[in-house]
Amino acid sequence: MRAIFAIYKRELLSSFASPMGYVLLASFLVFNGVVFSFFMQMVASNPALSGTRGPLQMFFGSTILSVLTLLIFCPAISMRTFAEERRARTFETLFTTTVTETEVVLGKFFGALTVWMTLWLPTLLYALVVRRYGPVDWGVLASAYLGQCVIGGAFLSLGILMSALSRSQVTAFVLSFLATGGVMFALGLGSYIYTDESRLQFFGYVNLWSHLENFSVGLVDTRALVYYLSVTALGLGLTVNVLAGRKEA
Amino acid sequence: MIETHKLTRRYGARVAVEALSFTVERGQIVGFLGPNGAGKSSTLRMLSGFIPPTAGTARIAGFDIVEEKQSAQAMLGYMPETMPLYPELRVREYLRFRGEIKGLWGKKLNAAVDRAMGLADIADRDAQLIGELSKGYKQRVGLADALVASPPLLILDEPTEGLDPNQVARFRQLLGALKAEHTILLSTHILSEVEAVCDHVVILHQGKLVAAGSLDEVTARRGAGAFAVRCRAPEGPWQTAPEAEARRCFEGLGLEVEGASAEAGLVSLKLSLTDGDEAALEAAVARLVGAGLGVREVKRATRELEEVFQLLTAEGGAA
Numbered sequence: 001m002r003a004i005f006a007i008y009k010r011e012l013l014s015s016f017a018s019p020m021g022y023v024l025l026a027s028f029l030v031f032n033g034v035v036f037s038f039f040m041q042m043v044a045s046n047p048a049l050s051g052t053r054g055p056l057q058m059f060f061g062s063t064i065l066s067v068l069t070l071l072i073f074c075p076a077i078s079m080r081t082f083a084e085e086r087r088a089r090t091f092e093t094l095f096t097t098t099v100t101e102t103e104v105v106l107g108k109f110f111g112a113l114t115v116w117m118t119l120w121l122p123t124l125l126y127a128l129v130v131r132r133y134g135p136v137d138w139g140v141l142a143s144a145y146l147g148q149c150v151i152g153g154a155f156l157s158l159g160i161l162m163s164a165l166s167r168s169q170v171t172a173f174v175l176s177f178l179a180t181g182g183v184m185f186a187l188g189l190g191s192y193i194y195t196d197e198s199r200l201q202f203f204g205y206v207n208l209w210s211h212l213e214n215f216s217v218g219l220v221d222t223r224a225l226v227y228y229l230s231v232t233a234l235g236l237g238l239t240v241n242v243l244a245g246r247k248e249a
Numbered sequence: 250m251i252e253t254h255k256l257t258r259r260y261g262a263r264v265a266v267e268a269l270s271f272t273v274e275r276g277q278i279v280g281f282l283g284p285n286g287a288g289k290s291s292t293l294r295m296l297s298g299f300i301p302p303t304a305g306t307a308r309i310a311g312f313d314i315v316e317e318k319q320s321a322q323a324m325l326g327y328m329p330e331t332m333p334l335y336p337e338l339r340v341r342e343y344l345r346f347r348g349e350i351k352g353l354w355g356k357k358l359n360a361a362v363d364r365a366m367g368l369a370d371i372a373d374r375d376a377q378l379i380g381e382l383s384k385g386y387k388q389r390v391g392l393a394d395a396l397v398a399s400p401p402l403l404i405l406d407e408p409t410e411g412l413d414p415n416q417v418a419r420f421r422q423l424l425g426a427l428k429a430e431h432t433i434l435l436s437t438h439i440l441s442e443v444e445a446v447c448d449h450v451v452i453l454h455q456g457k458l459v460a461a462g463s464l465d466e467v468t469a470r471r472g473a474g475a476f477a478v479r480c481r482a483p484e485g486p487w488q489t490a491p492e493a494e495a496r497r498c499f500e501g502l503g504l505e506v507e508g509a510s511a512e513a514g515l516v517s518l519k520l521s522l523t524d525g526d527e528a529a530l531e532a533a534v535a536r537l538v539g540a541g542l543g544v545r546e547v548k549r550a551t552r553e554l555e556e557v558f559q560l561l562t563a564e565g566g567a568a
Contacts, residue, residue: 006349093394095298096327
Protein backbone atom coordinates (compact mmCIF):
# COMPACT_ATOMS: atom_id res chain seq x y z
CA MET A 1 0.00 0.00 0.00
CA ARG A 2 2.80 2.39 0.98
CA ALA A 3 4.74 1.34 -2.09
CA ILE A 4 1.73 2.20 -4.29
CA PHE A 5 1.59 5.63 -2.68
CA ALA A 6 5.36 6.10 -3.14
CA ILE A 7 5.10 5.23 -6.85
CA TYR A 8 2.04 7.49 -7.15
CA LYS A 9 3.89 10.43 -5.61
CA ARG A 10 6.91 9.84 -7.85
CA GLU A 11 4.65 9.85 -10.94
CA LEU A 12 3.11 13.19 -9.98
CA LEU A 13 6.47 14.63 -9.04
CA SER A 14 7.99 13.58 -12.36
CA SER A 15 4.97 14.88 -14.29
CA PHE A 16 5.03 18.31 -12.72
CA ALA A 17 8.75 18.67 -12.00
CA SER A 18 9.37 18.44 -15.74
CA PRO A 19 7.80 20.58 -18.46
CA MET A 20 5.70 17.59 -19.56
CA GLY A 21 2.80 18.22 -17.19
CA TYR A 22 2.61 21.90 -18.01
CA VAL A 23 2.79 21.36 -21.75
CA LEU A 24 -0.13 18.94 -21.48
CA LEU A 25 -2.09 21.28 -19.24
CA ALA A 26 -1.54 24.29 -21.48
CA SER A 27 -2.41 22.51 -24.72
CA PHE A 28 -5.45 20.90 -23.08
CA LEU A 29 -6.74 24.28 -21.92
CA VAL A 30 -6.10 26.01 -25.23
CA PHE A 31 -7.92 23.25 -27.12
CA ASN A 32 -10.85 22.99 -24.75
CA GLY A 33 -11.05 26.74 -24.23
CA VAL A 34 -11.61 27.16 -27.95
CA VAL A 35 -14.15 24.32 -27.96
CA PHE A 36 -16.05 25.77 -25.02
CA SER A 37 -16.19 29.30 -26.40
CA PHE A 38 -17.40 27.82 -29.68
CA PHE A 39 -20.34 26.15 -27.87
CA MET A 40 -21.04 29.32 -25.86
CA GLN A 41 -21.25 31.36 -29.05
CA MET A 42 -23.41 28.77 -30.70
CA VAL A 43 -25.93 28.72 -27.85
CA ALA A 44 -25.86 32.49 -27.56
CA SER A 45 -26.49 33.12 -31.25
CA ASN A 46 -29.11 30.40 -31.68
CA PRO A 47 -30.72 29.21 -28.43
CA ALA A 48 -33.14 26.94 -30.29
CA LEU A 49 -30.25 24.86 -31.62
CA SER A 50 -29.20 23.57 -28.23
CA GLY A 51 -32.66 22.31 -27.24
CA THR A 52 -32.68 21.37 -23.61
CA ARG A 53 -28.92 21.30 -23.34
CA GLY A 54 -26.72 24.13 -22.18
CA PRO A 55 -23.21 24.82 -23.38
CA LEU A 56 -21.74 22.70 -20.57
CA GLN A 57 -23.69 19.62 -21.65
CA MET A 58 -22.59 20.18 -25.21
CA PHE A 59 -19.02 20.63 -24.09
CA PHE A 60 -18.93 17.33 -22.21
CA GLY A 61 -21.30 15.57 -24.60
CA SER A 62 -20.85 13.33 -27.59
CA THR A 63 -19.03 15.53 -30.03
CA ILE A 64 -15.97 14.57 -31.99
CA LEU A 65 -14.17 17.28 -30.02
CA SER A 66 -14.63 15.58 -26.65
CA VAL A 67 -13.71 12.22 -28.17
CA LEU A 68 -10.55 13.79 -29.61
CA THR A 69 -9.64 15.08 -26.17
CA LEU A 70 -9.78 11.52 -24.86
CA LEU A 71 -7.95 10.07 -27.85
CA ILE A 72 -5.08 12.56 -27.77
CA PHE A 73 -4.54 13.45 -24.15
CA CYS A 74 -4.97 10.04 -22.53
CA PRO A 75 -2.21 8.40 -24.62
CA ALA A 76 -0.08 11.51 -24.10
CA ILE A 77 -0.32 10.99 -20.34
CA SER A 78 0.10 7.21 -20.31
CA MET A 79 2.84 6.93 -22.97
CA ARG A 80 5.70 7.73 -20.60
CA THR A 81 4.66 5.45 -17.71
CA PHE A 82 6.66 2.37 -18.65
CA ALA A 83 8.32 3.19 -21.99
CA GLU A 84 10.36 5.89 -20.27
CA GLU A 85 11.44 3.54 -17.46
CA ARG A 86 12.55 1.03 -20.07
CA ARG A 87 14.47 3.61 -22.03
CA ALA A 88 16.15 5.08 -18.96
CA ARG A 89 16.69 1.54 -17.60
CA THR A 90 15.21 2.61 -14.27
CA PHE A 91 13.11 -0.48 -14.81
CA GLU A 92 16.01 -2.42 -13.37
CA THR A 93 16.33 -0.41 -10.16
CA LEU A 94 12.55 -0.45 -9.77
CA PHE A 95 12.14 -4.21 -9.99
CA THR A 96 15.14 -5.12 -7.86
CA THR A 97 13.37 -3.82 -4.77
CA THR A 98 10.63 -5.57 -2.86
CA VAL A 99 7.99 -3.64 -4.78
CA THR A 100 5.64 -5.88 -6.80
CA GLU A 101 4.46 -5.43 -10.38
CA THR A 102 0.90 -4.85 -9.14
CA GLU A 103 2.01 -2.07 -6.81
CA VAL A 104 3.95 -0.35 -9.58
CA VAL A 105 1.07 -0.61 -12.05
CA LEU A 106 -1.50 0.69 -9.56
CA GLY A 107 0.74 3.56 -8.46
CA LYS A 108 1.34 4.58 -12.04
CA PHE A 109 -2.33 4.22 -12.97
CA PHE A 110 -3.56 6.44 -10.16
CA GLY A 111 -0.79 8.90 -10.95
CA ALA A 112 -1.90 9.06 -14.59
CA LEU A 113 -5.56 9.35 -13.58
CA THR A 114 -4.72 12.23 -11.25
CA VAL A 115 -2.88 14.02 -14.05
CA TRP A 116 -5.88 13.46 -16.34
CA MET A 117 -8.33 14.88 -13.79
CA THR A 118 -5.92 17.75 -13.10
CA LEU A 119 -6.25 18.68 -16.76
CA TRP A 120 -10.02 18.85 -16.27
CA LEU A 121 -9.86 20.81 -13.02
CA PRO A 122 -9.58 24.31 -14.54
CA THR A 123 -12.68 23.63 -16.65
CA LEU A 124 -14.69 24.16 -13.44
CA LEU A 125 -14.18 27.82 -14.27
CA TYR A 126 -16.33 27.29 -17.36
CA ALA A 127 -19.23 26.48 -15.04
CA LEU A 128 -18.67 29.79 -13.27
CA VAL A 129 -18.79 31.54 -16.63
CA VAL A 130 -22.06 29.80 -17.50
CA ARG A 131 -23.52 30.69 -14.11
CA ARG A 132 -23.37 34.36 -15.04
CA TYR A 133 -25.96 33.69 -17.74
CA GLY A 134 -28.13 31.05 -16.17
CA PRO A 135 -28.37 28.30 -13.56
CA VAL A 136 -25.85 25.46 -13.41
CA ASP A 137 -26.95 22.01 -12.28
CA TRP A 138 -23.98 20.87 -10.21
CA GLY A 139 -25.24 17.29 -10.01
CA VAL A 140 -25.26 17.04 -13.78
CA LEU A 141 -21.82 18.57 -13.90
CA ALA A 142 -20.52 16.04 -11.35
CA SER A 143 -21.87 13.25 -13.53
CA ALA A 144 -20.00 14.70 -16.51
CA TYR A 145 -16.74 14.70 -14.55
CA LEU A 146 -17.41 11.17 -13.30
CA GLY A 147 -17.82 10.15 -16.94
CA GLN A 148 -14.46 11.72 -17.86
CA CYS A 149 -12.91 9.95 -14.90
CA VAL A 150 -14.10 6.40 -15.66
CA ILE A 151 -13.78 6.66 -19.45
CA GLY A 152 -10.39 8.33 -19.09
CA GLY A 153 -9.40 5.63 -16.61
CA ALA A 154 -10.15 2.91 -19.15
CA PHE A 155 -8.23 4.79 -21.86
CA LEU A 156 -5.28 5.32 -19.55
CA SER A 157 -5.18 1.69 -18.50
CA LEU A 158 -4.99 0.59 -22.15
CA GLY A 159 -2.38 3.28 -22.72
CA ILE A 160 -0.32 1.99 -19.80
CA LEU A 161 -0.52 -1.51 -21.24
CA MET A 162 0.79 -0.22 -24.58
CA SER A 163 3.53 1.69 -22.79
CA ALA A 164 4.59 -1.48 -21.00
CA LEU A 165 4.89 -3.14 -24.41
CA SER A 166 6.95 -0.33 -25.93
CA ARG A 167 10.48 0.85 -25.66
CA SER A 168 9.82 4.36 -26.89
CA GLN A 169 7.20 6.87 -25.92
CA VAL A 170 6.30 7.54 -29.55
CA THR A 171 5.49 3.86 -30.14
CA ALA A 172 3.50 3.85 -26.92
CA PHE A 173 1.52 6.88 -28.04
CA VAL A 174 0.70 5.45 -31.46
CA LEU A 175 -0.25 2.04 -30.05
CA SER A 176 -2.42 3.65 -27.39
CA PHE A 177 -4.11 5.84 -29.96
CA LEU A 178 -4.86 2.78 -32.08
CA ALA A 179 -6.03 0.71 -29.13
CA THR A 180 -8.34 3.35 -27.74
CA GLY A 181 -9.46 4.89 -31.02
CA GLY A 182 -9.49 1.73 -33.07
CA VAL A 183 -11.16 -0.45 -30.47
CA MET A 184 -12.94 1.58 -27.78
CA PHE A 185 -14.27 4.23 -30.14
CA ALA A 186 -14.79 2.26 -33.33
CA LEU A 187 -16.51 -0.62 -31.51
CA GLY A 188 -19.30 1.69 -30.39
CA LEU A 189 -19.97 2.79 -33.95
CA GLY A 190 -21.38 -0.68 -34.56
CA SER A 191 -24.63 0.41 -32.99
CA TYR A 192 -25.15 2.79 -35.93
CA ILE A 193 -24.42 0.11 -38.50
CA TYR A 194 -26.29 -2.99 -37.40
CA THR A 195 -30.03 -3.23 -37.10
CA ASP A 196 -30.68 -6.66 -35.60
CA GLU A 197 -31.60 -6.66 -31.94
CA SER A 198 -28.77 -8.66 -30.37
CA ARG A 199 -25.93 -6.85 -32.14
CA LEU A 200 -27.59 -3.53 -31.53
CA GLN A 201 -27.70 -4.31 -27.83
CA PHE A 202 -24.08 -5.38 -27.70
CA PHE A 203 -22.74 -2.40 -29.60
CA GLY A 204 -25.07 -0.11 -27.67
CA TYR A 205 -23.49 -1.43 -24.51
CA VAL A 206 -19.98 -0.51 -25.63
CA ASN A 207 -20.92 2.73 -27.39
CA LEU A 208 -18.52 5.42 -26.18
CA TRP A 209 -20.55 8.04 -28.03
CA SER A 210 -23.76 7.44 -26.12
CA HIS A 211 -21.89 6.96 -22.82
CA LEU A 212 -20.37 10.42 -23.15
CA GLU A 213 -23.81 11.79 -23.96
CA ASN A 214 -25.46 10.13 -20.95
CA PHE A 215 -22.81 11.24 -18.48
CA SER A 216 -22.96 14.81 -19.82
CA VAL A 217 -26.69 15.12 -19.14
CA GLY A 218 -26.44 13.55 -15.69
CA LEU A 219 -27.44 10.01 -16.58
CA VAL A 220 -25.13 7.68 -14.63
CA ASP A 221 -25.74 4.23 -16.09
CA THR A 222 -24.25 1.48 -13.94
CA ARG A 223 -23.80 -0.69 -17.02
CA ALA A 224 -21.47 1.93 -18.47
CA LEU A 225 -19.61 2.20 -15.16
CA VAL A 226 -19.17 -1.56 -15.01
CA TYR A 227 -18.01 -1.59 -18.63
CA TYR A 228 -15.30 1.03 -18.12
CA LEU A 229 -14.18 -0.34 -14.78
CA SER A 230 -13.89 -3.79 -16.38
CA VAL A 231 -11.82 -2.45 -19.27
CA THR A 232 -9.62 -0.62 -16.73
CA ALA A 233 -9.13 -3.79 -14.68
CA LEU A 234 -8.39 -5.81 -17.82
CA GLY A 235 -5.81 -3.30 -19.04
CA LEU A 236 -4.07 -3.11 -15.69
CA GLY A 237 -4.19 -6.88 -15.17
CA LEU A 238 -2.60 -7.47 -18.57
CA THR A 239 0.06 -4.86 -17.80
CA VAL A 240 0.98 -6.69 -14.58
CA ASN A 241 1.32 -9.87 -16.62
CA VAL A 242 3.44 -8.22 -19.29
CA LEU A 243 5.79 -6.88 -16.61
CA ALA A 244 5.97 -10.14 -14.70
CA GLY A 245 6.88 -11.97 -17.89
CA ARG A 246 9.77 -9.68 -18.73
CA LYS A 247 12.75 -11.45 -20.14
CA GLU A 248 15.28 -8.69 -20.48
CA ALA A 249 15.64 -5.08 -19.49
CA MET B 250 24.93 -14.83 2.37
CA ILE B 251 24.78 -15.94 -1.25
CA GLU B 252 24.51 -19.54 -2.32
CA THR B 253 23.94 -20.47 -5.92
CA HIS B 254 23.39 -23.97 -7.16
CA LYS B 255 23.71 -24.72 -10.87
CA LEU B 256 22.33 -21.28 -11.66
CA THR B 257 21.66 -21.05 -15.39
CA ARG B 258 20.36 -18.32 -17.64
CA ARG B 259 19.66 -18.66 -21.34
CA TYR B 260 18.51 -15.98 -23.77
CA GLY B 261 16.90 -18.00 -26.51
CA ALA B 262 19.60 -20.42 -27.64
CA ARG B 263 22.44 -18.37 -26.20
CA VAL B 264 23.64 -19.51 -22.79
CA ALA B 265 24.71 -16.52 -20.72
CA VAL B 266 25.31 -18.31 -17.44
CA GLU B 267 25.79 -22.04 -17.17
CA ALA B 268 25.40 -24.17 -14.04
CA LEU B 269 27.02 -21.62 -11.81
CA SER B 270 27.58 -22.73 -8.21
CA PHE B 271 29.38 -20.59 -5.64
CA THR B 272 28.92 -19.26 -2.14
CA VAL B 273 29.64 -15.96 -0.52
CA GLU B 274 29.91 -15.96 3.26
CA ARG B 275 28.66 -13.18 5.51
CA GLY B 276 31.18 -10.38 5.91
CA GLN B 277 33.18 -11.21 2.80
CA ILE B 278 33.96 -8.71 0.13
CA VAL B 279 34.02 -10.67 -3.06
CA GLY B 280 35.36 -9.62 -6.42
CA PHE B 281 33.16 -10.96 -9.20
CA LEU B 282 35.42 -11.17 -12.23
CA GLY B 283 35.25 -12.10 -15.84
CA PRO B 284 35.87 -10.65 -19.28
CA ASN B 285 33.10 -8.69 -20.97
CA GLY B 286 30.22 -10.99 -21.84
CA ALA B 287 31.23 -13.63 -19.29
CA GLY B 288 27.77 -13.53 -17.71
CA LYS B 289 28.52 -11.29 -14.75
CA SER B 290 25.65 -8.88 -15.21
CA SER B 291 23.19 -11.67 -15.99
CA THR B 292 24.17 -13.40 -12.75
CA LEU B 293 23.79 -10.21 -10.74
CA ARG B 294 20.42 -9.54 -12.33
CA MET B 295 19.26 -12.99 -11.32
CA LEU B 296 20.56 -12.57 -7.78
CA SER B 297 18.81 -9.23 -7.47
CA GLY B 298 15.54 -10.72 -8.71
CA PHE B 299 15.33 -8.67 -11.89
CA ILE B 300 15.27 -11.67 -14.20
CA PRO B 301 14.41 -15.22 -13.18
CA PRO B 302 16.95 -18.03 -13.73
CA THR B 303 16.23 -20.49 -16.53
CA ALA B 304 17.38 -23.33 -14.28
CA GLY B 305 19.10 -23.85 -10.96
CA THR B 306 18.54 -22.04 -7.70
CA ALA B 307 20.09 -19.34 -5.59
CA ARG B 308 19.56 -18.16 -2.04
CA ILE B 309 20.19 -14.75 -0.55
CA ALA B 310 20.56 -14.95 3.25
CA GLY B 311 18.68 -18.25 3.04
CA PHE B 312 15.79 -16.94 0.93
CA ASP B 313 15.21 -18.49 -2.47
CA ILE B 314 15.40 -15.82 -5.21
CA VAL B 315 12.35 -17.22 -6.98
CA GLU B 316 10.15 -18.73 -4.26
CA GLU B 317 10.85 -16.06 -1.66
CA LYS B 318 11.80 -13.26 -4.00
CA GLN B 319 10.60 -10.36 -1.86
CA SER B 320 12.34 -11.59 1.29
CA ALA B 321 15.53 -12.12 -0.72
CA GLN B 322 15.27 -8.66 -2.29
CA ALA B 323 14.77 -7.07 1.12
CA MET B 324 18.23 -8.33 2.06
CA LEU B 325 20.11 -6.64 -0.76
CA GLY B 326 20.99 -3.30 -2.22
CA TYR B 327 21.71 -3.45 -5.94
CA MET B 328 23.60 -0.94 -8.00
CA PRO B 329 23.26 -1.80 -11.69
CA GLU B 330 25.96 -1.22 -14.25
CA THR B 331 24.27 1.61 -16.13
CA MET B 332 23.22 3.46 -12.96
CA PRO B 333 19.75 4.45 -14.08
CA LEU B 334 18.25 7.45 -12.28
CA TYR B 335 15.37 9.87 -12.75
CA PRO B 336 17.02 13.07 -14.05
CA GLU B 337 14.01 15.26 -13.22
CA LEU B 338 14.16 14.53 -9.48
CA ARG B 339 16.35 16.12 -6.86
CA VAL B 340 18.82 13.92 -5.02
CA ARG B 341 16.87 13.88 -1.77
CA GLU B 342 13.55 13.36 -3.56
CA TYR B 343 14.99 10.39 -5.37
CA LEU B 344 16.48 8.79 -2.29
CA ARG B 345 13.24 9.34 -0.34
CA PHE B 346 11.33 7.64 -3.16
CA ARG B 347 13.76 4.73 -3.17
CA GLY B 348 13.55 4.46 0.60
CA GLU B 349 9.78 4.43 0.50
CA ILE B 350 9.52 1.63 -2.03
CA LYS B 351 12.01 -0.31 0.09
CA GLY B 352 9.59 -0.04 2.99
CA LEU B 353 10.95 2.92 4.98
CA TRP B 354 8.80 5.81 6.14
CA GLY B 355 8.52 8.69 8.56
CA LYS B 356 11.45 9.46 10.82
CA LYS B 357 13.21 6.24 9.85
CA LEU B 358 13.11 7.28 6.21
CA ASN B 359 14.60 10.69 6.91
CA ALA B 360 17.34 9.20 9.07
CA ALA B 361 18.11 6.52 6.47
CA VAL B 362 18.32 9.05 3.65
CA ASP B 363 20.62 11.29 5.69
CA ARG B 364 22.81 8.35 6.62
CA ALA B 365 23.06 7.09 3.02
CA MET B 366 23.88 10.57 1.72
CA GLY B 367 26.54 10.91 4.40
CA LEU B 368 28.10 7.54 3.56
CA ALA B 369 28.12 8.22 -0.16
CA ASP B 370 29.42 11.74 0.48
CA ILE B 371 26.64 13.60 -1.34
CA ALA B 372 25.06 15.47 1.58
CA ASP B 373 26.05 18.76 -0.06
CA ARG B 374 24.10 17.94 -3.22
CA ASP B 375 20.75 17.00 -1.69
CA ALA B 376 18.74 19.70 -3.49
CA GLN B 377 20.42 19.34 -6.87
CA LEU B 378 18.63 17.87 -9.88
CA ILE B 379 20.05 14.46 -10.68
CA GLY B 380 20.19 15.33 -14.38
CA GLU B 381 22.68 18.09 -13.60
CA LEU B 382 25.09 15.92 -11.61
CA SER B 383 28.45 14.76 -12.93
CA LYS B 384 29.01 11.10 -13.62
CA GLY B 385 30.89 10.58 -10.36
CA TYR B 386 28.08 12.10 -8.33
CA LYS B 387 25.45 10.07 -10.16
CA GLN B 388 27.42 6.97 -9.31
CA ARG B 389 27.41 8.01 -5.67
CA VAL B 390 23.66 8.63 -5.75
CA GLY B 391 23.35 5.07 -7.04
CA LEU B 392 25.47 3.84 -4.17
CA ALA B 393 23.41 5.84 -1.66
CA ASP B 394 20.34 4.19 -3.16
CA ALA B 395 21.84 0.73 -2.63
CA LEU B 396 22.69 1.69 0.95
CA VAL B 397 19.52 3.49 1.94
CA ALA B 398 17.70 0.55 3.51
CA SER B 399 20.95 -0.71 5.15
CA PRO B 400 20.77 -4.12 3.51
CA PRO B 401 23.23 -6.76 4.74
CA LEU B 402 24.27 -7.52 1.16
CA LEU B 403 25.45 -5.03 -1.44
CA ILE B 404 25.62 -6.06 -5.08
CA LEU B 405 27.59 -3.54 -7.10
CA ASP B 406 27.94 -3.95 -10.86
CA GLU B 407 31.04 -2.16 -12.13
CA PRO B 408 30.64 0.73 -9.71
CA THR B 409 33.86 2.52 -10.65
CA GLU B 410 33.30 2.41 -14.40
CA GLY B 411 33.91 5.85 -15.83
CA LEU B 412 35.20 7.47 -12.64
CA ASP B 413 38.40 9.47 -12.55
CA PRO B 414 41.34 8.11 -10.50
CA ASN B 415 40.57 10.34 -7.51
CA GLN B 416 37.00 9.22 -7.43
CA VAL B 417 38.06 5.60 -7.73
CA ALA B 418 40.37 6.02 -4.75
CA ARG B 419 37.58 7.56 -2.68
CA PHE B 420 35.23 4.84 -3.72
CA ARG B 421 37.67 2.19 -2.56
CA GLN B 422 38.03 3.93 0.78
CA LEU B 423 34.29 3.89 1.11
CA LEU B 424 34.10 0.18 0.31
CA GLY B 425 36.66 -0.43 3.00
CA ALA B 426 34.46 1.44 5.47
CA LEU B 427 31.36 -0.47 4.43
CA LYS B 428 33.09 -3.80 4.82
CA ALA B 429 32.41 -3.85 8.55
CA GLU B 430 28.64 -4.01 8.22
CA HIS B 431 27.97 -5.35 4.76
CA THR B 432 28.75 -8.34 2.64
CA ILE B 433 29.74 -7.01 -0.76
CA LEU B 434 29.68 -8.62 -4.17
CA LEU B 435 31.64 -6.37 -6.47
CA SER B 436 31.60 -6.97 -10.18
CA THR B 437 34.45 -5.48 -12.11
CA HIS B 438 37.11 -6.16 -14.66
CA ILE B 439 39.63 -3.87 -13.03
CA LEU B 440 41.92 -6.37 -11.31
CA SER B 441 43.88 -3.88 -9.27
CA GLU B 442 40.58 -2.90 -7.70
CA VAL B 443 39.98 -6.45 -6.62
CA GLU B 444 43.46 -6.79 -5.20
CA ALA B 445 42.99 -3.53 -3.33
CA VAL B 446 39.62 -4.18 -1.71
CA CYS B 447 38.49 -7.81 -2.04
CA ASP B 448 39.41 -10.77 0.10
CA HIS B 449 37.68 -13.35 -2.11
CA VAL B 450 37.17 -13.75 -5.84
CA VAL B 451 34.79 -15.57 -8.14
CA ILE B 452 35.93 -15.74 -11.76
CA LEU B 453 33.59 -16.43 -14.65
CA HIS B 454 34.45 -17.24 -18.21
CA GLN B 455 31.93 -17.83 -20.97
CA GLY B 456 29.17 -18.23 -18.41
CA LYS B 457 31.03 -20.84 -16.38
CA LEU B 458 32.78 -20.70 -13.07
CA VAL B 459 36.54 -21.06 -13.54
CA ALA B 460 37.81 -20.18 -10.07
CA ALA B 461 36.47 -19.26 -6.65
CA GLY B 462 38.04 -18.80 -3.25
CA SER B 463 40.12 -16.39 -1.27
CA LEU B 464 42.44 -14.16 -3.22
CA ASP B 465 45.46 -16.07 -1.87
CA GLU B 466 43.96 -19.46 -2.62
CA VAL B 467 43.11 -18.58 -6.19
CA THR B 468 46.50 -17.10 -6.96
CA ALA B 469 48.35 -19.92 -5.14
CA ARG B 470 46.32 -22.72 -6.67
CA ARG B 471 47.11 -21.52 -10.13
CA GLY B 472 50.73 -21.29 -9.04
CA ALA B 473 50.75 -24.88 -7.74
CA GLY B 474 53.51 -26.79 -9.39
CA ALA B 475 55.60 -23.71 -9.93
CA PHE B 476 58.68 -23.12 -7.80
CA ALA B 477 61.38 -20.58 -7.51
CA VAL B 478 64.85 -21.89 -6.58
CA ARG B 479 67.89 -19.82 -5.71
CA CYS B 480 71.34 -21.31 -5.36
CA ARG B 481 74.97 -20.34 -5.20
CA ALA B 482 76.77 -21.53 -8.31
CA PRO B 483 80.45 -22.09 -8.97
CA GLU B 484 82.24 -20.30 -11.79
CA GLY B 485 81.56 -21.89 -15.16
CA PRO B 486 78.59 -22.76 -17.35
CA TRP B 487 76.10 -22.24 -14.49
CA GLN B 488 77.13 -18.61 -14.41
CA THR B 489 77.37 -17.98 -18.13
CA ALA B 490 74.49 -20.03 -19.55
CA PRO B 491 72.30 -21.00 -16.60
CA GLU B 492 69.21 -21.93 -18.60
CA ALA B 493 70.93 -24.46 -20.87
CA GLU B 494 72.84 -25.85 -17.93
CA ALA B 495 69.66 -26.25 -15.87
CA ARG B 496 67.85 -28.04 -18.69
CA ARG B 497 70.73 -30.44 -19.05
CA CYS B 498 70.86 -30.99 -15.30
CA PHE B 499 67.16 -31.77 -14.87
CA GLU B 500 66.78 -33.94 -17.94
CA GLY B 501 64.25 -36.73 -17.49
CA LEU B 502 62.94 -35.45 -14.17
CA GLY B 503 59.46 -34.27 -15.19
CA LEU B 504 60.43 -30.68 -14.65
CA GLU B 505 60.33 -27.73 -16.93
CA VAL B 506 62.65 -24.80 -16.67
CA GLU B 507 60.58 -21.66 -17.25
CA GLY B 508 63.41 -19.30 -16.75
CA ALA B 509 66.89 -18.93 -15.29
CA SER B 510 69.22 -16.08 -14.55
CA ALA B 511 72.56 -15.64 -12.85
CA GLU B 512 73.66 -12.62 -10.90
CA ALA B 513 76.55 -12.08 -8.48
CA GLY B 514 77.26 -15.76 -8.14
CA LEU B 515 73.61 -16.63 -7.50
CA VAL B 516 71.41 -18.50 -9.96
CA SER B 517 67.64 -18.03 -9.88
CA LEU B 518 65.57 -20.76 -11.48
CA LYS B 519 61.87 -20.83 -12.23
CA LEU B 520 60.67 -24.41 -12.41
CA SER B 521 57.31 -26.02 -13.00
CA LEU B 522 56.27 -29.63 -12.60
CA THR B 523 55.06 -31.17 -15.81
CA ASP B 524 53.00 -33.95 -14.21
CA GLY B 525 52.37 -32.40 -10.79
CA ASP B 526 54.50 -34.91 -8.90
CA GLU B 527 56.48 -33.03 -6.28
CA ALA B 528 58.95 -35.91 -5.97
CA ALA B 529 60.56 -34.40 -9.07
CA LEU B 530 61.42 -31.38 -6.97
CA GLU B 531 63.32 -33.51 -4.44
CA ALA B 532 65.28 -35.12 -7.23
CA ALA B 533 65.99 -31.74 -8.77
CA VAL B 534 67.41 -30.39 -5.53
CA ALA B 535 69.56 -33.54 -5.15
CA ARG B 536 70.93 -33.06 -8.65
CA LEU B 537 71.71 -29.41 -8.00
CA VAL B 538 73.60 -30.36 -4.86
CA GLY B 539 75.33 -33.18 -6.79
CA ALA B 540 76.41 -30.64 -9.42
CA GLY B 541 78.14 -28.62 -6.74
CA LEU B 542 75.55 -25.88 -6.29
CA GLY B 543 74.54 -24.58 -2.87
CA VAL B 544 70.73 -24.48 -2.62
CA ARG B 545 69.72 -21.49 -0.55
CA GLU B 546 66.00 -21.10 -1.21
CA VAL B 547 63.14 -23.16 -2.63
CA LYS B 548 59.70 -21.61 -2.57
CA ARG B 549 56.30 -22.04 -4.11
CA ALA B 550 55.69 -19.41 -6.75
CA THR B 551 52.43 -17.44 -6.52
CA ARG B 552 51.04 -15.79 -9.51
CA GLU B 553 49.62 -12.30 -9.72
CA LEU B 554 45.86 -12.11 -9.99
CA GLU B 555 46.24 -10.60 -13.42
CA GLU B 556 48.26 -13.55 -14.62
CA VAL B 557 45.72 -16.00 -13.15
CA PHE B 558 42.88 -14.07 -14.74
CA GLN B 559 44.53 -14.19 -18.15
CA LEU B 560 45.31 -17.87 -17.79
CA LEU B 561 41.74 -18.72 -16.83
CA THR B 562 39.92 -16.54 -19.28
CA ALA B 563 42.04 -16.90 -22.37
CA GLU B 564 39.85 -17.80 -25.32
CA GLY B 565 38.56 -21.32 -24.78
CA GLY B 566 40.52 -21.57 -21.54
CA ALA B 567 39.25 -23.88 -18.82
CA ALA B 568 39.98 -24.40 -15.15
